[in-house]
Amino acid sequence: GQQVMQIPQYQHVQEGEDFTTYCNSSTTLSNIQWYKQRPGGHPVFLIQLVKSGEVKKQKRLTFQFGEAKKNSSLHITATQTTDVGTYFCSFGNEKLTFGTGTRLTIIP
Amino acid sequence: GAVVSQHPSRVICKSGTSVKIECRSLDFQATTMFWYRQFPKQSLMLMATSNEGSKATYEQGVEKDKFLINHASLTLSTLTVTSAHPEDSSFYICSARTEVETQYFGPGTRLLVL
Numbered sequence: 152g153q154q155v156m157q158i159p160q161y162q163h164v165q166e167g168e169d170f171t172t173y174c175n176s177s178t179t180l181s182n183i184q185w186y187k188q189r190p191g192g193h194p195v196f197l198i199q200l201v202k203s204g205e206v207k208k209q210k211r212l213t214f215q216f217g218e219a220k221k222n223s224s225l226h227i228t229a230t231q232t233t234d235v236g237t238y239f240c241s242f243g244n245e246k247l248t249f250g251t252g253t254r255l256t257i258i259p
Numbered sequence: 260g261a262v263v264s265q266h267p268s269r270v271i272c273k274s275g276t277s278v279k280i281e282c283r284s285l286d287f288q289a290t291t292m293f294w295y296r297q298f299p300k301q302s303l304m305l306m307a308t309s310n311e312g313s314k315a316t317y318e319q320g321v322e323k324d325k326f327l328i329n330h331a332s333l334t335l336s337t338l339t340v341t342s343a344h345p346e347d348s349s350f351y352i353c354s355a356r357t358e359v360e361t362q363y364f365g366p367g368t369r370l371l372v373l
Contacts, residue, residue: 186364193352193364194303239302246293247354247362249303 157240157250165258170227172253174240182242183223185214188252189236197225232257261287263355265365272343273373279339280368282353288333289355293362294326297350309336343372 155176164170174183182201186194198207200216200223207214213226227234235257240250262285272278282292290311295303307328308316315328327339336355340347352367 184362193367196361196363199361245291246305246308248305252302254300 155240155242155248155250157238157253159253160251161254161256163256163258164230166232167229170230170234170255172225172238172240172255174223174225174250176221176242179220180242181220181244183216183220184241184247185223185225186239186241186249187236188239192236194239227255230255230257232259261355261357261361261363263289263353263363263365265353265368267368268366269369269371271371271373274344275342277339277341278343278370279337280351280353280370282336282338282355282365284334284355284363287355287357289336289357290333291356292330292336293354293356294328294336294338295352295354297352297367299350303352306338340370343370345372348372 155174157174162170182199184199185197187197188194198214203220204218205216211228215224223240225238237252237254239252241247264283264285266281270278292309294306296306297303305318306321309328309330311330311333317323325341330336348371350367350369352364354362354364356362
């Protein structure tokens with residue numbers, strides 16, 4: 152079946168630095184969603200991308216869907232301590248398959 | 260946004276007992292709910308899809324007789340872990356899908372089986 156890998160698995164950044172996580176699929180995706188899970192919490196929906204080459208922004212977060220719809224990225228500009236957590240990409244219509252996640256820690 | 264609740268938030272039980280976890284959509288009707296399991300530092304793994312009024316659809320490798328799912332109404336789905344063992348200790352999370360197909364997750368239930 153379809154598999155989605157995320158890189159990096161872990162990322163430690165100094166507060167104020169940028170952060171990017173990448174999601175790569177072996178097959179073409181119809182859509183992709185991004186979720187954030189704080190330590191000890193549950194996944195919170197961030198965004199869904201559907202169109203090839205789509206770029207969406209939410210304040211300091213920029214989401215991109217690749218032209219071939221096989222990869223996606225989440226970029227955070229000037230990280231803050233509130234950005235700590237694990238970021239998951241997922242895909243699917245009826246049911247979601249989650250990527251392996253990228254755990255972000257911030258050094259104050 | 261849509262709110263999904265789960266009860267209990269934490270449960271500790273003895274090996275061999277059964278545990279029931281409730282998932283409720285508080286401000287919308289969810290024809291479909293999903294149950295996930297997440298082990299520490301791992302991703303969410305879908306266990307089953309729960310449809311109101313019909314039998315749940317289980318993912319490969321998930322024992323349906325061990326993880327009983329009941330979706331009795333458009334706002335409630337329950338997961339019962341029968342004869343729980345220490346290896347069943349995990350974070351169980353439900354989600355409910357809205358009409359626009361966005362999934363909203365419950366706060367999760369941490370199960371510890373001694």
